Amino acid sequence: MKDKGSGDNPWRALGMVGALGFEVAMCALAGYWVGGWIGGTRGWQAGGVLTGLGIGIWLAILLVKKVLEKHDE
Numbered sequence: 224m225k226d227k228g229s230g231d232n233p234w235r236a237l238g239m240v241g242a243l244g245f246e247v248a249m250c251a252l253a254g255y256w257v258g259g260w261i262g263g264t265r266g267w268q269a270g271g272v273l274t275g276l277g278i279g280i281w282l283a284i285l286l287v288k289k290v291l292e293k294h295d296e
Contacts, residue, residue: 239290243283250279 254275258268 239287243286246286247276247279247283250275250282254278 251272252275254271254273255268256271257275258271261267261271
C-alpha cells in the first residue's frame with residue numbers, strides 16, 4: 224500500500240486555493256487603491272485593477288510552480 228505524502232492532503236490543497244484567491248483579490252484591490260491615489264478617475268482605477276489582476280495572477284503562477292517543484296522532490 225502506498226503511503227500518502229504531504230502533497231496528497233486535501234486540506235493543504237484547499238488552503239493553497241484559498242491563498243491564491245486571496246492573493247489575486249488583494250492585488251486587484253491594491254491596484255484599485257493606487258489607481259484612485261494616482262489619478263482618481265474611473266479610467267485610472269480600472270487600469271489599476273487590471274494591472275493588479277495581472278500581477279496577482281503572475282504571483283499565483285509563481286507560487287504554484289514553487290509548490291509543484293517542492294512536491295516533485
